[in-house]
Amino acid sequence: MFGSQDLFVLLGIGIFFFGAKRLPELSRSLGQAMTEFRKGMVGGMPEAKTEAKVEAPKDEKSQAG
Numbered sequence: 001m002f003g004s005q006d007l008f009v010l011l012g013i014g015i016f017f018f019g020a021k022r023l024p025e026l027s028r029s030l031g032q033a034m035t036e037f038r039k040g041m042v043g044g045m046p047e048a049k050t051e052a053k054v055e056a057p058k059d060e061k062s063q064a065g
Contacts, residue, residue: 014026
C-alpha cells in the first residue's frame with residue numbers, strides 16, 4: 001500500500017498547504033468522519049432514541065382495600 005517514503009511526502013505536503021497547527025485538527029476530523037461513515041454503512045440509519053417510562057407494579061393489597 002503506502003511505504004514510509006510515501007507517508008513522509010504526504011506529511012510534508014500537508015504541512016506545506018495547511019500549516020503545522022491545523023494538521024492535527026484536520027486529521028482528527030477526518031478520523032471522525034471515517035468512523036461515522038463506517039457506522040452508517042454497518043448499521044444503516046440510526047434509530048431514534050426514545051426513553052420508555054417504566055412504572056413500578058402496584059400492589060394488589062393497596063388497591064383492594
